[in-house]
Structures are given as C-alpha cells and as structure tokens.
Amino acid sequence: MAIIVNEQTNQFYLHTKNTSYAFEVAHGLLAHSYWGKRVNEVPPIAELYPLTGDNLDAVDLPGFKPHSSDVLMQEFPTYGSCDLRTPAFHAVYKDGSPITKLSYKGYKVYNEKLRPEGLPSTYANEDDTAETLEIELFDELKGVTVYLYYCVFEEKDIMTRFVKVVNNSADRFTVKSLMSFCADFPHMNYDMMNQHGAWAREAHIERKPLFVGMQEVDSKRGASGPNHTPFVALAEREATETAGDVFGLCLVYSGNWFGGADVDRHFRPRLMMGLNPFNFEWQLEAGESLYAPEVIMSYSSEGIGLMTRQFHNIIRKNVCRGKFRDTERYVLINNWEATYMNFNEEKLLAIADAAAELGVDMLVLDDGWFGKRNADNCSLGDWYVNTEKLPSGLKGLGEKINAKGLKFGLWFEPEMISPDSDLYRAHPDWCLHTEGRPRTVSRHQLTLDLTRQDVCDYIVEFLSKTLSENPIAYVKWDMNRHFSEAGSALLAADNQREVAHRYMLGLYSVLERVTTAFPDVLFEGCSSGGGRFDAGMLHYMPQTWSSDDSDAVERLYIQEGLGLVYPFCTMGAHISAIPNHQIGRNTPIKLRGQVALPGQFGFELDLSKMSDEDKAASKELIKTYKEYGEVFHRGDFYKLASIFKGQNSAWEFVSEDKNTVIVMTYNIQGKIAVPSKVLKLQGLDAKARYEEVATGKIYGGDTLMNLGIFQNCDRDQTSDMRVFKKI
Ligand code: GLA
Secondary structure (H helix, E strand, O other): OOEEEEOOOOEEEEEOOOEEEEEEEEOOEEEEEEEEEOOOOOOOHHHHOOOOOOOOOOOOOOOOOOOOOOOOOEOOOEOOOOOOOOOOEEEEOOOOOOOOOOEEEEEEEEOOOOOOOOOOOOOOOOOOOEEEEEEEEEEOOOOEEEEEEEEEEOOOOEEEEEEEEEEOOOOOEEEEEEEEEEEEOOOOOEEEEEEEOOOOOOOEEEEEEOOOEEEEEEOOOOOOOOOEEEEEEEEEOOOOOOOEOEEEEEEOOOOOEEEEEEEOOOOOEEEEEEEOOOOOOEEEOOOOEEEEEEEEEEEEOEHHHHHHHHHHHHHHHHHOOOOOOOOOOOOEEEOHHHHOOOOOHHHHHHHHHHHHHHOOOEEEEOOOOEOOOOOOOOOOOOOOEOOOOOOOHHHHHHHHHHHOOOEEEEEEOOOEEOOOOHHHHHOOOOEOOOOOOOOOOEOOEEEEOOOOHHHHHHHHHHHHHHHHHOOOOEEEEOOOOOOOOOOOOOOOHHHHHHHHHHHHHHHHHHHHHHHHHOOOOEEEEOEOEEOOOOHHHHHHOOEEEOEOOOOHHHHHHHHHHHOOOOOHHHEEEEEEOOOOOOOOOOOOHHHHHHHHOOOEEEEEOOHHHOOHHHHHHHHHHHHHHHHHHHHHHHOEEEEEEOHHHOOOEEEEEEOOOOOEEEEEEEEOOOOOOOOOEEEOOOOOOOOOEEEEOOOOOEEEHHHHHHOOEEEOOOOOOEEEEEEEEEO
C-alpha cells in the first residue's frame, strides 16, 4: 500500500519503495511533517519541532505547538489569515476580500493515477503500481473547494502533485496565485539548484546556497524557457552526485511557471512550484474549476544522480507517449544548416542520395518550403507549398525521397503568423495583441492567439490536410518567438490576464488532437532550440531540438544540463559542419559524432559535400548508434565528471538489462603532464565480470567501480566511447 491514512492520528503517509512523504490534519489545517527516506512513522506535528513561534505571530492555533499557522509547516497555505509567508493559493472575492481560509474536509484514495483535465501529465502504465490520494479542503464562507492530488508511483520512487480549485459559490472570484506544489522544510542547510540559459546556451546548471528571503526562477515569456527550465531542487549543502538528500521538482507545463524557495525568519524554506502568479488573474465563474499543472517530485537520499535517474525514468515511460516512446527513432538529416532557405528539389535530392548511402533514415525539410518564404520575414501562416522551389510539391518530393529509401519529414511553425502573409491579411485579429499598443515583431513574426477556438481549429485543419495528403513521417514543430503585448481580441478586460495560461490550454488541445489523429508521425518540439524544453511538450512530442547551438563543445554543457532532468532520448542532437555556424569552432568529426550519439542522433550539414573521410566516419557512427542507441535512450545515466565543474566530461550509460555499459569521455581542455583522470563506474554488478568490447580485456564489476578506468586528458578535442559487456 503506497498510501496509508491513520484516521486516529489524522496522519497521511505516501510511500514509495525508498521514500516517504507525510502530513497531518492539525486544527483543520494540513500540516506538512516529512519528506525523505522511507520511514514507517512520523511523530505528531505538535511533538516534532521545538519551535512555537514568536511575539509577532497572530495566534490562530491556541494551546497547540506551534501556536500560529505562521510557523506551522504546511502543505497548502492560503493568504489572508495568520500565515504571512508566501501562499500556495491567493484569491480575491466579490466583496473585495483577499482572505481564504481552507479547512480539511475529507479524503479519498484511488487505486489509479488521476490526471489534471486539459493539461499534460504523468500517466500509469499497466505494470505501474500507481495510487492517488485526494484531499478535499473547503472554505465555507467563500464556497471554495480545493482538491490536492498526490499520486504515488511506488516502484519508480516518484510522487506527483497537482491541484484543482472549484468555485462552489454563486459568485465568480479571482484566482491570483495557484501553486501545484508547496511544502515547508525544517531547516535551510540546502542549496537551490536550477537550470538557466538563453537562446543557444540552454539549461546550464546553477547551484547556490539558500539565503533568508525569496529565491525564485520562473518564466514570464509565454513559453517555459530558455531563461530557466521548469525545474528546481533543494540539495543538502554537502550533497554530491552520489550522496546526500536531494529534493527535485519538475513541472509538467510549458507556459509561465514559477519555482522557488521562500526562507522564513526562522530559517525554514517553503519550496513551491506552480503557475507563475506574476501577471496572472483567473476569473473563476460559479461552478467552474481551475487546475494547477502537475509537479513531478523526485527525492533521492543518494545524491543528485539518483534524482536524475528517477526523473529520466518517469519522463521516458510515464510522460512521453505514443508509438515512438519505446522504439529507436529515425537517424535524420535536417537541411537547415545545409542550405537554410536557399534550396530547391535538386539540392535536397542530392542530400538525400548522400544520406541514403550513409544509412540515414529520414530527410527533414526545414523552414522555407511554403508561401513565398525565402527569408524569415514573411509567409508564416501560408502553409501551402512553394512550387517555384519544389515543382513536384510536397507529395512529389516526399515520394522521390521515399524512393531512395528515406522517410520524409517537414518543419512547421504552427503557432505563428507573419504580418506579410495571406493569413494575416485575412485575419489581422488572429494574433496576440493589445489595442493601442504596437504589435512588436520578433524575427518578423507575431504569435497566433491560441486562446481562440477558431485559431486552434485552423491550426488543426491545415496540419491535418498537409499530413494526410503527403507522405510525411515526422514533424518539427517550431516556435521562434515568445510573447509581447500578449492580449486577446476576444477576451473581456477582466480576462486579459488569463491569456498566457489560456494559450497553453489551447496549444495542448491542438497537440492532443493532432498527435492523436496522426499516431504514426513522429513529432519533435523546438523553440529556437530549447526555448520550450519541458515535460509538458514531451507529453505530446517525445523529443525536442535541444539547441540552435550545434557546436560539439557547447552541446556538452547543454546536454549535460538538460540531462539533469530530461533523459537523453528526448534531446535532438546532430552533427553539424565546421567551422561551426554559431560559434566558429572547428572540432573533429569524432567529437561531434560522439557528443551527438547519446541524443536523438542526426545530421545538420550538406552531406552531398562531405569529405570521403567524414562520410566513412559518419557511416561508422550510424552503425554504432543503431547498435547502442537503446543503451543511451533507455539505460541509466551516471555523470562521472561534469563540465560545469571545469572538468573534461565523462558520462556513463548502463543498459536497462544491466548487461551493457558505455562510458563516453570528452576532452575539451587538453593538458600535458597531468595525471589521467580516474573514473569510478557506477551501477554495475560488483560480482560480475565485464569484457571491454574493443580490447577483449576482462574486468571485475568491483574493480571497475572501485579502481575505475582512466581518462587520458592530454589531447584536446578528443573523445572516446568504451563499451563493456557483462559476461
Ligand atoms: C529555429 C530552429 C532551427 C530552424 C530555424 C528555421 O531557429 O531552432 O532549427 O528550424 O528555426 O527558421
């Protein structure tokens, strides 16, 4: 039993194999008592912590220790009464009152995984033991019901939480803040970890000691990244990759989000994650409900690495969906960096010929195939083929590519509209805009207003038409600008601050419709690279183009950074030309290839112009990828040496059946006359013996894990892939 309720003590326990989470009802409030390594029991909250409170507290819990909700560790604090810390819920009512006082009403246990409506989320597979605890809280005066949903994936050591607010009164009220997750911690001996970035420099890992006050990361951009990705963690100050407590949160959401820790005057962090309260106001009409997206909670008592592997496992198997979830996908050639928009059928077919020779599976035609688009200043919205460039149309081109033994994939930017487009001329009010303000373009484009049903329907229609009339096996779904002047022509004044979230609900509904209608098409997300790399998008599209920076060295940072939370099977990773188009660096084909191998492997350069030597190397890389892709994609990831610590990186992957071990080493800071680096492997069977495939040498599992193997760091820009097989 993953969920245990003690009705005598009013305590609730959520247990996974190795983790427990506990709270209790105290004076009608939900008091948080524990999150950590598995325990059988937790003392009642009044006995747990010596802290009572201080002089300044409003005493709403008389005779209780703690005497004020301002010092009580809570699960879902609201604003307006005695807890003066940052709340998980804040609403304003018809009479102007900003006070919500929720009391515990009851609970239900479901033998299944419940999910938030209209939002992406985790789901249970047949072999998962998943249960859900529903806690009902109620404010009688205002008629507000809040349901907290705690879901437990017992075997996967993962819990999740999402929240539903229901207006059971006769009047509408305004939700100003709604967190998906909130829990108070008893001390602040933690660092906060998050991923920060920018265009072409996504997901760099940041770790800083907590301070008293609010530390937060968020997005106000209408997309989840790239400034930060929707992840935060608290790691014990002493925690390493392999030891110490780490509490990770990953939000299954792609829009404006918030994550942070508010450390109070008694040095106790309140860790929170949910919808970004900034510029958010949701008018909840009588009878309506609003969901806060699901947070995936990954606790590890064995350091950051285990938190990562738990995230990888749940995202890979319980967030991503569809027929491509568990299969090896396509090795693709994307023509973007090969030709940009300057292509014609002949050029594409020459690339296809070279690709077929190498064993590539698919050619993806990127931006520039539609309308009159020869530069990025027009035609988004005019999704009909440019027959000057492609005289035989998408169908003809697709068939010619298919005839060479390759599949055909296509780029779209469905959420966008160019002011210079037929679509805009016909529907100037279809973009996000605010009356009287400029419609500021980014990359010469505006964002379609996905809060509107007619706009959503239009997207589904043109995509469905193009996908059903042409032999398209893959879609790259791009989104190359984030919001500005984000208002909607159809929403009333009071509803304008709902735009960012309504946009996401619209987008998710479109994605649900399109991906359900075309289950055989592989979708890859993109937002100028990893500008919207999150678990929400991965629910519809199992991979994302990780970054517009395709340089191998930069990718070591980006892919390691993303890999803190997201499995490598979700990361598009391609070999590109040298000098690299983004930063001008020259790197050898081996390094470029071996950096791309663990991700969704492909090419982003003109294969028809590749040297024979590089072609031979590419052929070998494809062979290796076909042989070992599943180890990278479904195996366990161990970070042996981190580039963020100024080290030459080393990544280890252990196959799902534990029989194959791959160690990738990357030297980008060659140094003469320094000792080789010792890499102690992890996750092996200590008693088993392993044969290194390239050398035939045999090592004990215990030797590989304790003595380790050596990484020679004396040659710059070198890399290696060492494979060991259990014998
Ligand atoms: C974005 C993508 C690129 C490419 C271009 C096309 O920048 O990240 O990969 O598709 O758009 O315009």
